[in-house]
Amino acid sequence: MPYEASGRAEQKLRTRSALVAAARALVAQGATPSVAEVADAASISRATAYRYFPSQRQLLAAAHPETAATSMLGEDPPEDPAARLDRVVQAFTALIVRTEQQQRTMLRLSLAEDGTERVGLPLRQGRAITWITEAFEPVREQLTDDGVRALALAVRSAIGIEALVWLTDIGGLTREQAVESMRWSAQALLQAALSRGAPGVEVGAKAR
The missing domain is CATH 1.10.10 (Arc Repressor Mutant, subunit A)
Known part of the structure; x- marks a missing residue:
């Protein structure tokens, strides 16, 4: 206790x-x-x-920024998956930028050598995957469960603190430019999945 x-x-x-x-x-x-x-x-x-x-x-x-939210779609979410995704990405990236120092600290801890201590850290809990996945509910039948999961992972890799650090520290972008780049990447991944299938998932596979 x-x-x-x-x-x-x-x-x-x-x-x-x-x-x-x-x-x-x-x-x-x-x-x-x-x-x-x-x-x-x-x-x-x-x-x-x-x-x-x-x-x-x-x-x-x-002390990590609040991660208890169950959704980032807000009230009256749109049905269009692109609009839904952009709403989630904007909310998520706003949180990342607003709490950047806390996010960077947690990123450093999550890269520590002791794997047993890393497990319980917020960055290792996959909460953002749930928020992103919700955006794809209107196209779940088209993408399949496996496709939605694969797409959510791809989008998460493009919009978190890891991406912000690379785009600003290495790429030299401002934070505003970095956010726009992350929004663009998320939309590009969605459109690619809708036209060619999610990464690693056979096009036309039945949902399980």
Whole structure:
């Protein structure tokens, strides 16, 4: 049972929230803070902070931008798959740009050598795949379940923090240009899948 779930739940929730908020603020400034540094910033004793977050990784994972959303289509989503996809991509890339420092920190952690510690990190959970997949529901029968999955993976590879880092740090684009490039890539992948089939999936294969 997590420490904050046992007794005095409201007070412990406030303490946990204060630690997470302090961690997010420090990460947004470009730091990769330790549990002790976050405790000091939140004016909470280090011993207490370690009861909530025994390791830096656990704390930074909790401080990752909100990923509890079940959809990025918003209200009254369109039926056109291209419009649906663009809505999701715009919402997702806006989140990435808005929380870029936190995203970069999590990317660094996700590339760490210890595979056992990488498993629980937000970037390893595939939440964005669910959001992207929802955009393709109107063409699921045409693409098949396997095709939708393959296409969602391809789109995710083109629009995440990894793509933003490459386009800005290596490609030299502004963030606005990078977002437009990611939107263009997502649409190009969708059109290719609709005309030629999703990558690695036989055209005309029946859905399972």
